[in-house]
Amino acid sequence: MLVVDRKKEAGVPVQCAEFVPFPVLQKYGHAAGVVCQSVDEMRTHLPDGDIICTRSRGAVCNRDRFDKYLAGLAAGAGAEIIYGASASRCEDGVVSVNVPGRVWEAKPAVIVGADGPCSIVRRWMGLRANNCVRGRQHLLPLGLRLRTTEIYFSNGIPGGYGWVFPKGEVANVGVGVEPHHGESSLSVLSRFVEDLYSQNILMDVKPLSVTGGLIPVGGPSAVRRDNMILAGDAAGHCHPVSGAGVANAIFAGELAGEAAARAAAGKMSLLAEYDDACRLFLDPGLKKAAGKRQSLSSFWGKGPRQLSAALKKNWIAFEAYYQD
Ligand SMILES: Cc1cc2nc3c(=O)[nH]c(=O)nc-3n(C[C@H](O)[C@H](O)[C@H](O)COP(=O)(O)OP(=O)(O)OC[C@H]3O[C@@H](n4cnc5c(N)ncnc54)[C@H](O)[C@@H]3O)c2cc1C
Known part of the structure; x- marks a missing residue:
């Protein structure tokens, strides 16, 4: 599996408040220097x-170290990672990747767009940008x-x-x-x-x-078209109310990586299973959150009591968030 990342170094610059929830830390938070404050x-x-x-x-983590650790796990599992390489075009299944001084092309069996909120793969799939x-x-x-x-x-x-x-x-x-x-x-x-x-x-x-x-914060989109799949922010897997996206990006990324590897080995139907898994495990919670965000929208600019009352129904800290 070939991974290209336009960043020159994994996780740098950090673009995150670095809170990582406990279940993710249990699985991936053991590397030295990742956890900063529990x-x-x-x-x-x-x-x-x-x-x-x-x-x-x-824990509030050092996200750059966390991302480096995850990239190391991917490399250990056989991924070749090229930094400073930016995917720029896809025509007839051929992907152009810009690296300093040249452009190279590849025709992957499967393309995974785990390329964040401004995903180019999402555009290649014909989906509109997320809010x-x-x-x-x-x-x-x-x-x-x-x-x-x-x-x-x-x-x-x-x-x-x-x-x-x-x-x-x-x-x-x-x-x-x-x-x-x-x-x-x-x-x-x-x-x-x-x-x-x-x-x-x-x-x-x-x-x-x-x-x-x-x-x-617009909620989840379609995650598959032909041989392309999306994961994480690219797919709108970030929680529309809290803005937290690390846990879902890892969850979807794991599933997407597994589906892509097995599909590339001959079972393209597995991409449909990835689609099903996202619909089943991620979409319900994310769609609910998108609805809560929508409910809150008309209260901005209203008085503090009205806005607080709306937050008590629509913010994740309150029981009412989970009740309807
Ligand atoms: C200010 C801020 C604070 C946040 N705080 C938190 C928080 O505390 N906790 C939390 O859970 N979530 C937080 N989030 C959200 C969280 O950071 C994201 O949901 C999460 O990083 C999504 O992971 P991802 O892998 O999908 O995307 P990203 O982390 O954005 O990774 C996408 C990768 O794709 C690469 N890329 C993009 N385009 C191309 C291209 N054309 N070619 C090659 N590579 C490309 C990028 O370089 C990047 O490495 C925050 C977000 C922001 C902006």
Whole structure:
């Protein structure tokens, strides 16, 4: 199996708040330096001032090390990985890959698009781009020690939320913002950071590093056309309400890799089984979340009490999320 990644190095730059849930860590979190800070709970701060603490076991990780570890496992299982190689075209099944100074071509038996929120394979399949929230994040020094992941909802962060995910003495501080509300994610983040600083949650407003990226929130799409399949963000496997996508990307990626390897060895019908598995295991939860996101959409800009009431029905920390 040949893997091409346009990044020059696995997992770099990190475009993630780096929270990895416990079940994933149990399987893949043992490599040295992956786990940075274990957490057991998430605190949700609502616009009306309520704070709710819920169980959310996992760890804030070093995602670059995590991705490198996973890439190492793939290589150990026989994958050849080429970095700095960008898939650019597919015509009559022939894929063009740009590497510095030249373009090479290959005609794969199966093409797996695990190429993130701006997936080119998704385009080759004729699917429209997923709706995305814009994520922007700074690494900042904490003013106090945090033992929980912190989620902040407010009308100042429209269509998304702010997060503070602790990594010892520093934290990933970020926001996800729906673009149609008209404010840039950077100005929303700056305001969020100033607010946290004024509460002494942060020691400084000057970032130690900056990152960001798109978070697909439109829900799952088709995952197969002919010999092409999609997995992870490319397929809309990111949770439309929480924006968490690592666990599903790994789950779908494992299934897709297995199906592709066996299909390439002669059983193309196995790609249909991958499609079935996604429909069965991923789509119901993701479609429900997409519906919850839709229900929330008309409450942005309403008063803090109304927005909080809507969040109590549509945010993953609340019982009501799971009841209907
Ligand atoms: C700011 C931010 C914070 C987040 N925080 C969290 C979090 O804390 N926890 C969580 O679970 N999820 C989080 N997510 C979501 C999570 O990062 C993604 O859901 C997850 O990385 C999806 O994995 P993936 O493999 O599908 O896509 P990606 O991680 O995006 O990987 C896609 C890969 O494809 C490569 N690629 C793209 N196009 C091409 C091409 N044409 N040719 C070759 N290679 C290509 C890219 O270089 C990249 O390596 C966050 C996302 C953002 C943007």
